[in-house]
Amino acid sequence: MEFYDVVENRKSIKKFKSTPVNAEKLARMINAAMMSPSWKNKTSYKFILVDEKQELNQISKAIMNNDNSAAQSIIDAPMTAVVVADPNASGEVENKEYYLVDSAIAMEHFVLSATNEGYGTCWIAAIDEDIIKKALSIPQNYKVVAITPIGEIAESKEHYDKKDVKEFVFSNTWDNEYTKNTK
Template sequence: MSFLDLVKKRYSCRDYMKKEIPDDMLGEILEAARLAPTAKNSQSFKIVLIETEKYKEKLLDIYDRDWFVSAPYVLVVCGSKVDSWVRLQDDRSHYVVDASIVMDHIILAAVDNDLGTCWICAFDPEKTKNFLNLPEDFEPIAMTPLGYANDNPRDKKRKSIDDLIINKD
């Protein structure tokens, strides 16, 4: 599969099968996350791997959608301001950028293994922090269920290239 075909295949999956994910497949997806680039190679992220069945009620408390708990796993990418790179000129910490790249590696590696995912950021951040019992400086940035899709891809509604690209003159 070409990279562009992989990108086209990805969609936000909002229903999953109960089917187990082989350990080596999960390992490959986590390896893709481990190899993600981070600013100044700080690698100041953690991935919380949650077995959905064990924590169904807690998960529904942080993001209340039935489909959210229909896959075997939920993965939460967390970032830390403490060790991440900060741009001097405007004091901007890049931990959210780093964590987002990690999540995208997870999501594209999942597609490559015929698994479905869905970016989720509309979770309750405080409840999530309490539930995950994270080290103090870490905060949850994004999460996704991980499992075999039980729904169908929809057409991608996207702006045209002309709407998105500015040719600098």
């Protein structure tokens, strides 16, 4: 898939087939995440790949949202990736904690790679961190940043409408609308 096709095809998927994730495809997804940049190349994050049903059921209990779809996606998907980071292994500049940025970049590389490999994902960050830490024996100095189920897609879903460039992109100053090459 071409890069921009990957970006356009990535959607938040919550219905999965039970087919295990292919090991070669997973290796490429992991490699993509490991190629992501990090603040001063400190790489404060780690990935935990969970495919045991007992742990997936425990993780699903940590989801905090208004319906059960995200929790159910963790139960149904053959695997879930959990991104954790040690805040002390990264930097902070003007109250910006770079472990969050570094983890998000790595997760995005992973998610886009999964899309390229034909898998669905759903970035989930509304979680009860303590439940996940206990279920996966994560050391206390680590923070759970985000999780995503991974698997073959079992739903047809349209992408959300593209954001209006005029509302979100400016040229040189805050009040100067960007109008070049917008589609």
